[in-house]
Amino acid sequence: MKNTATIKVIKGIAEMRRFSLEARKRGAKIALVPTMGALHEGHLALVNSARQKADTVVVSIFVNPLQFGPREDLSAYPRDLAGDIAKLQALGVAAVFTPEAAEIYPPGHRTHVEVDDLSQRLCGRARPTHFRGVATVVTKLFAIVQPHQAWFGQKDYQQLLIIRKMVHDLNSEIEIHDIPTVREADGLALSSRNSYLTPEQRPAALTLQQALQVAARIMAKGERSAAKIASNLREVIRAQAGAEIEYISICHPETLHELDTIEVRTLVALAVRIGRARLIDNTLFDLRELSLRADLKKPARSAVAAKPAAVQPEGGGAKPAVKAGARSVVPPAAKTGAKPEAKSAVKIAGKPAASHPGKPAVKQVTKAAATAAPAPAAGIKAAAGKKAARR
Ligand code: AMP
Numbered sequence: 001m002k003n004t005a006t007i008k009v010i011k012g013i014a015e016m017r018r019f020s021l022e023a024r025k026r027g028a029k030i031a032l033v034p035t036m037g038a039l040h041e042g043h044l045a046l047v048n049s050a051r052q053k054a055d056t057v058v059v060s061i062f063v064n065p066l067q068f069g070p071r072e073d074l075s076a077y078p079r080d081l082a083g084d085i086a087k088l089q090a091l092g093v094a095a096v097f098t099p100e101a102a103e104i105y106p107p108g109h110r111t112h113v114e115v116d117d118l119s120q121r122l123c124g125r126a127r128p129t130h131f132r133g134v135a136t137v138v139t140k141l142f143a144i145v146q147p148h149q150a151w152f153g154q155k156d157y158q159q160l161l162i163i164r165k166m167v168h169d170l171n172s173e174i175e176i177h178d179i180p181t182v183r184e185a186d187g188l189a190l191s192s193r194n195s196y197l198t199p200e201q202r203p204a205a206l207t208l209q210q211a212l213q214v215a216a217r218i219m220a221k222g223e224r225s226a227a228k229i230a231s232n233l234r235e236v237i238r239a240q241a242g243a244e245i246e247y248i249s250i251c252h253p254e255t256l257h258e259l260d261t262i263e264v265r266t267l268v269a270l271a272v273r274i275g276r277a278r279l280i281d282n283t284l285f286d287l288r289e290l291s292l293r294a295d296l297k298k299p300a301r302s303a304v305a306a307k308p309a310a311v312q313p314e315g316g317g318a319k320p321a322v323k324a325g326a327r328s329v330v331p332p333a334a335k336t337g338a339k340p341e342a343k344s345a346v347k348i349a350g351k352p353a354a355s356h357p358g359k360p361a362v363k364q365v366t367k368a369a370a371t372a373a374p375a376p377a378a379g380i381k382a383a384a385g386k387k388a389a390r391r
Contacts, residue, residue, distance in 0.1 A: 007088055008095040013104075013144050016097050020058070020146045023094070028055035031177075032147035034138060037061040038078035038192035039087050042182040046151045047091050049179050058145050059088050060097040066105065066112075067133030073276070078195050097145060104140060113139045115162045115169070121256040122158050122249050122269055123280065134159055135166050142174055149175040153182075155189050157269060157282045158256065181281070183209075189281050196277040204274050207240040208281040211248075215268045219285060220296035226250040226259045229268070237272060246271035246278065253284050264288060 010016045023030055031054030033046045043059075050057045061084055068074040081098065088096055112132050118124075119131035142150065152160045164176050181189045187209035188194065188202075197205055211233040223229055230248050237243050251258050253267040262285075269282035290296065 005092070005094075007085060007093055009085060010095050010097050011099060013099060016058075016095075016099075016144050017146070019095055020144075023056045024146065029149070030054060030056045030058060030145065030147040032141060032145045032150045033057065033059045034141055034150065034152075035059060035061055036063045036077065036192065037084050038080050038195070039084045040182075040190045040192065042153055042155060042190040044087060044091060045179055045182045046153060047088065047093060049177065050149070050151045051092060053177065054149060056094045057092070058095045058097055058147065059093050060099075060141050060145065062097075062099055062101075062104065062137065062141075064104075064133055064137040065101050066136055067130050069127055069129060072127075073193075073196075076276075078192050097141075099144075104137065112136045113166065113170075115166050118158065118162050118165055118256055121251070122247060123271060124158070126246055126271070131159070131162050135162060138163055139166070139170070142172065147174060149177055151177045151179070153180075154178050154282075155181040155191070156280070157267065157284070161254070161256070189279070191279065193277050193279065197274060201242060201275045201277070204240050204242045205277070205279055207237050207243045207274075208270050208272055208279055211236045211270060212268060212281060212283045215283065216285065216290060216293075217296050219262065219266075219287065220290045220293055224261050226262055226266075229262065233268075233270070237270075242274055244273040246273060262287070 008019065010019060020030055031050035033043070033050055035043050035046075039061075047057060047059060061081065063074065063077050063079065065074055068077075085096055113135040114132045115135055119135070120128070124131055138150075150163070152163055154160060160176070160178050166172075167174055167176055183189050186206060188205050189208070194205070214232055214236050215229055218229055218232055223232075230250055233248050234245060237245050237248075247270070249256070249258060249267070249269045250262060251267050251269065252263065253265050256267070259266060264287050266285050266287070267282060268285060269280070271278060271280045273279070
């Protein structure tokens with residue numbers, strides 16, 4: 001059904017508060033989708049998922065200066081507000097919140113929110129103030145928009161974990177929801193920063209996905225040494241001209257502590273620089289599920305030559321395969337026996353795990369995900385024909 005209601009574009013904090021207050025008074029359930037704009041299918045999948053669970057969807061578009069380091073790409077970060085608003089209007093989003101940095105961080109702003117330990121690991125090593133910036137702005141957005149729920153992507157796994165921990169530690173009642181990583185047809189995780197890749201660099205960006213597939217294959221064959229797995233991944237990425245490894249982490253999916261021996265549930269996360277683009281990707285592996293995957297038991301041609309599986313569009317063989325490079329919400333390994341309905345390789349529950357009091361719990365790896373891509377990442381189905389966000 002075509003959306004006809006006009007999206008509200010809100011710049012000021014006071015107006016945003018009024019909007020939310022009115023929605024709450026009507027009894028509407030508000031979902032917030034925080035973004036930095038330059039919206040792609042990953043963002044739109046978040047919005048579509050939010051629309052399923054909420055009456056009023058608010059998308060914030062704010063390139064948060066606090067989460068950029070001094071030598072990072074704040075001024076170059078892609079921006080397309082008019083295009084973003086048109087996309088969100090078409091999806092039935094009730095409001096876009098686009099505040100000015102000067103109102104979010106007025107002169108004299110001194111308060112920060114920091115989730116210790118988790119923020120210093122993985123991406124936090126090279127970006128020491130990044131997650132403090134993220135946690136601070138998300139706290140502010142929560143205080144302004146006052147949503148009942150907020151939506152984040154598993155592509156930024158560490159960020160998702162940190163937000164869950166923060167919400168728990170701050171006794172917030174906001175529900176945190178997540179969706180799997182949305183990818184290009186060839187497996188590259190969608191990211192606003194992919195626009196930094198030149199056409200010549202674009203093939204090299206697949207090295208992250210290839211490395212994660214190699215990890216799946218060698219773990220399925222029984223390798224349990226994190227050092228050996230990491231060394232295989234390093235070999236795959238180093239074989240790719242122009243790819244520079246920032247980190248390869250084989251770690252506990254809740255604490256992000258590095259592992260010596262991989263556990264039943266192990267996160268493999270990567271950051272790789274290709275030209276101007278810093279790309280990240282991850283997979284949450286469950287060894288019980290991996291061991292069931294016949295496709296991973298076949299002899300690898302060679303670790304370095306391993307390619308992401310070709311892709312068919314969702315819904316099976318009726319449609320032609322999506323061309324490499326085309327936008328797709330299909331998991332890269334759809335052809336490897338993945339069920340099209342495979343949705344989520346990781347579901348992080350809102351409740352703390354019994355064994356980790358006070359910690360956000362990574363709760364389940366779905367059965368469907370057992371056959372999905374080694375990336376976390378089964379695709380998102382386009383939410384066609386779903387109920388419009390009520391205002
Ligand atoms: P950003 O605009 O990069 O700050 O991202 C805003 C939200 O979109 C975050 O929760 C991201 O994790 C999520 N996101 C970004 N890329 C993807 C993707 N490829 N798939 C799913 N979610 C994504």
